[in-house]
Amino acid sequence: MSNIRTNYEKWYESDEFYWGTDPADFCDELIALCPPSKEKKVLDIGCGEGKDAVYMAQKGYSVSAFDLTENGIKKTLRLAKEKGVEINEYVDDINTFETEEKFDIVYSTGTIQYLFEKNKKEFFEKIERITKKGGFVFFNVFVDKPFLELPPDWDIEEKMWNPGELFTYLPNWKIHRIDEVIFEDNSCGVPHYHCMDTIICERII
Ligand SMILES: C[S@@+](CC[C@H](N)C(=O)[O-])C[C@H]1O[C@@H](n2cnc3c(N)ncnc32)[C@H](O)[C@@H]1O
Known part of the structure; x- marks a missing residue:
C-alpha cells in the first residue's frame, strides 16, 4: 500500500520550481500591516518550495x-542559500504540528485544504495560541462551487471547504481582509478555475 499523501513530493522533484520563485502578493500585504524586523517571527505553514518564506526572510x-x-524543504533550503538568507525550514504535518514558539505572523497559502475535518477546530485553537497579541494571520482555502469543475491537479487528501467556512474561525479577531474570488490558473499546464476564500486578521486580545 502506498503511503504517499501528497503528489507534491513528486512534483517538487525536478530542479525547476513548480511554483516559480516570485513571492505571492499577499506577503506585501502582511509587510504593510506588520513591518519587518529581526525580532519579529513568521511561520509559513505548507511553505512548498519556499518562495514566500524566503522572501519574508529577505x-x-x-x-x-x-x-x-x-523535496519542498530541500528546495526551500536551496532557495534560501541562493538568496543569502537563513530560515528554519523542516518537514512537518499541518494536522499534527506542534511548536512552543509564538509568532508575529502566521501565514499559510494554498494548504489548509489538507487539514483533516476532525482537526480543523483544534488547528485554529493552536493558531490562536501561537500568534502573539498584536500578531496577524493569513489564510486562504479553495472552496467548492457547484458550477466549477474539480481542478485537474487536485491532490490526494485535498478537501474543498464550504464557501465562507474559513470566516467562521477566529471570530474575535480584527479582520483586515475577507473575500472570495474566482480566478484562472494554469498550474500543470491545463487552464482551470479555482474559487478561493481569503482572510487576514489580527489578534487584538
Ligand atoms: C498548493 S501548494 C502551496 C505551496 C506554497 N504555500 C506556495 O504557495 O507555493 C500546497 C502545499 O501543501 C503541502 N502539504 C500537503 N499536505 C500537507 C500536510 N499534511 N502538512 C503540511 N503541508 C502539506 C504540499 O506539499 C504543498 O507544498
Whole structure:
C-alpha cells in the first residue's frame, strides 16, 4: 500500500520550481500591516518550495517554515542559500504540528485544504495560541462551487471547504481582509478555475 499523501513530493522533484520563485502578493500585504524586523517571527505553514518564506526572510523577519514534502524543504533550503538568507525550514504535518514558539505572523497559502475535518477546530485553537497579541494571520482555502469543475491537479487528501467556512474561525479577531474570488490558473499546464476564500486578521486580545 502506498503511503504517499501528497503528489507534491513528486512534483517538487525536478530542479525547476513548480511554483516559480516570485513571492505571492499577499506577503506585501502582511509587510504593510506588520513591518519587518529581526525580532519579529513568521511561520509559513505548507511553505512548498519556499518562495514566500524566503522572501519574508529577505525582508528582515525571522522565518520558520514547514511542508509535508522533503523535496519542498530541500528546495526551500536551496532557495534560501541562493538568496543569502537563513530560515528554519523542516518537514512537518499541518494536522499534527506542534511548536512552543509564538509568532508575529502566521501565514499559510494554498494548504489548509489538507487539514483533516476532525482537526480543523483544534488547528485554529493552536493558531490562536501561537500568534502573539498584536500578531496577524493569513489564510486562504479553495472552496467548492457547484458550477466549477474539480481542478485537474487536485491532490490526494485535498478537501474543498464550504464557501465562507474559513470566516467562521477566529471570530474575535480584527479582520483586515475577507473575500472570495474566482480566478484562472494554469498550474500543470491545463487552464482551470479555482474559487478561493481569503482572510487576514489580527489578534487584538
Ligand atoms: C498548493 S501548494 C502551496 C505551496 C506554497 N504555500 C506556495 O504557495 O507555493 C500546497 C502545499 O501543501 C503541502 N502539504 C500537503 N499536505 C500537507 C500536510 N499534511 N502538512 C503540511 N503541508 C502539506 C504540499 O506539499 C504543498 O507544498
